[in-house]
Amino acid sequence: MVAGNDSLVIAGRKFDSRLLLGTGKFRSPDQMKQAVEASGAQIVTVALRRVDISNPNDHIMAHIDPSRYLILPNTSGARTAEEAVKLARLARGAGISDWVKLEVTPEPRYLLPDPVETLKAAQILIKEGFTVLPYINADPILAKRLADMGAATVMPLGSPIGSNQGIRTKESIAIIIEQATVPVVVDAGLGAPSHAAEALEMGADAVLVNTAIAVAENPEGMAIAFKKGVQAGREAYLAGLGKPLAAAEASSPVSGLPW
Numbered sequence: 001m002v003a004g005n006d007s008l009v010i011a012g013r014k015f016d017s018r019l020l021l022g023t024g025k026f027r028s029p030d031q032m033k034q035a036v037e038a039s040g041a042q043i044v045t046v047a048l049r050r051v052d053i054s055n056p057n058d059h060i061m062a063h064i065d066p067s068r069y070l071i072l073p074n075t076s077g078a079r080t081a082e083e084a085v086k087l088a089r090l091a092r093g094a095g096i097s098d099w100v101k102l103e104v105t106p107e108p109r110y111l112l113p114d115p116v117e118t119l120k121a122a123q124i125l126i127k128e129g130f131t132v133l134p135y136i137n138a139d140p141i142l143a144k145r146l147a148d149m150g151a152a153t154v155m156p157l158g159s160p161i162g163s164n165q166g167i168r169t170k171e172s173i174a175i176i177i178e179q180a181t182v183p184v185v186v187d188a189g190l191g192a193p194s195h196a197a198e199a200l201e202m203g204a205d206a207v208l209v210n211t212a213i214a215v216a217e218n219p220e221g222m223a224i225a226f227k228k229g230v231q232a233g234r235e236a237y238l239a240g241l242g243k244p245l246a247a248a249e250a251s252s253p254v255s256g257l258p259w
Helices: 029-039 081-093 115-127 140-149 170-179 193-202 219-239
Strands: 008-010 013-015 019-022 043-047 070-074 099-102 131-136 185-187 206-209
Touching: 019 029, 019 219, 029 219, 070 081, 081 099, 081 115, 099 115, 115 131, 115 140, 131 140, 140 170, 170 193, 193 206, 193 219, 206 219
Parallel strands: 019 043, 019 206, 043 070, 070 099, 099 131, 185 206
Antiparallel strands: 008 013
């Protein structure tokens, strides 16, 4: 929970947490539920290909209370714009949500998002009234085009999904943040709470984490650690970080003093 009125606002909706949580890879639904609770997250993503959206007793859906969390369906597994749009429509038709995390990843080894198909799908879904949160490469031009088109956020990757490599796209994400007109949510590759803190320190509005929490020896404990990392990063950003210097500068000045 962030103190004061420092809310994350997406498409006019306020959230107190800047940590979004994925629901894949947990060893059990109960473990997932405990981690979601501990994380403080208010937005929880669900892969549409992994759930039976017509079944209220589905092993994932039954453990996420829609009155407490915004369930954000994602189109993980879609290889084309057509597949992603179809999944989003199915989610809305089933009454889950008209918000969608748009993912189009045509190749399985690196699961990098296809910018052309992502842009194409976003255009269709936005015209149909969806609130679209697109997962993208850290491409400032693409991010700007999606925001201008009406995307609710942009979600640049820090590094490949599930890789735990942290933010390997720092320079490009910094440009995206500088130019942003919608919230920037750093997604994918964040393997440690310090990675999340780094993203927030840079000025990102939020992060999305899944694997690092789900596969931890203690997912609930790791969820708490990420929650603190996000809070620390945001508070440091708001407090104002010092700029890196090329040379040493004494903490106790020896000149310009009255004695």
